[in-house]
Amino acid sequence: MYRIRTTMARKKEYIEAEVIEKAMNLFWRNGYETTSMHMLEKEMGINKFSIYASFGNKNGDFLESIKCYKQKLNKLILPLKNSNEGVAAIKQYFYDFVEFTKETEFGKGCLVTNTANEIGENGDEKIKTELVKFTNEVKQVFTQKLEQNTNLEPLKIEEQADFLIISMFGLSSATRVFSNTQLNHYIENIFKNI
Amino acid sequence: MYRIRTTMARKKEYIEAEVIEKAMNLFWRNGYETTSMHMLEKEMGINKFSIYASFGNKNGDFLESIKCYKQKLNKLILPLKNSNEGVAAIKQYFYDFVEFTKETEFGKGCLVTNTANEIGENGDEKIKTELVKFTNEVKQVFTQKLEQNTNLEPLKIEEQADFLIISMFGLSSATRVFSNTQLNHYIENIFKNI
């Protein structure tokens, strides 16, 4: 005969939101495969056991890192959503994003884009779904801004949204390789005639 | 006291150029890290020992694969070099490249770009050097074509070459994720006002 225990027993010595942000930064810098559980232990400052207790496994740890990344990126996305300056706001977002990825001379890219580049056909389905969802969300925001420039027909808006989301995808990767000057040339040319 | 032997002893049962092309295709599809020696054995059709005998190690095998990839890509680069149609030839190269990467619905990207996306700060120096060299070579060709449109000032040519090489870099990654229609919209917009 058991009685239900409502005790908390021992307290957690870490805050999940805090350690997952550290994990996120490690994944962002290193990618999924290259980041080992041992590295996560050190970076997150907790034992493997605790990682598994809190997030299930490496994959769960990563999925939670993506959520954290999205929140961080929202600091750039929300101003874009709320702006009514149309394409000019998108251009600003491009520049903000480059700043967002910069650590030293070269950037870390975008965690989502980095993962999309790394993952293959046999990659985890949950992760792949998350990547597609993210891309569609951003494209949706671009579309809204393009619609603010009322002189555009719907078909052209769709085409330009494709152009912009792929340009953004490319920019994310490019921050890891190209210099600030080159990235500026890139962005300026994208928006030169849009 | 030794005498010099000029005998061939046993013959190789494979042609290095042939097996390295198979390795190249595997690296192209899967990336460097995800491709294991075991997979290379099966794909190349030869024993690990033979891979090490011919190419030193996994890294050597990969570097040789990049050489092989460059040769394959030359089928697209050479017509571009020899053309005198300026920007129009570059645009054609973009479309040719998409075709070049297509296997089924989505593309494999560019082996060089895939590697650039995968590799981190601690990546092999020989590989990183090879990637930079390749990028500079392509940019140089773009610059030549831009110079054929004589109405452009040198400074603008440099800026547009940056724009185009990053656009190409982005396109390479994008073939792995976006549909043909979206890629077409992307390319059309790149060259709309250049």
Add this chain to the structure above:
DNA sequence: CCCATAACTAAACGATTGTTTAGTTTTAAA
């Protein structure tokens, strides 16, 4: 026909991967 040698097969190497498990410590309700 020898036989030195290169190319083969297959097993084993140590290191590292992600994950689990056994044992100890801390917690707070009873």
Add this chain to the structure above:
DNA sequence: TTTAAAACTAAACAATCGTTTAGTTATGGG
């Protein structure tokens, strides 16, 4: 104070990584 449960530490797990090595087979000049 006792005690069940949660959170910790640390060791071990099987699997796989890239690489090496021991032993066998095939080659062709002497």
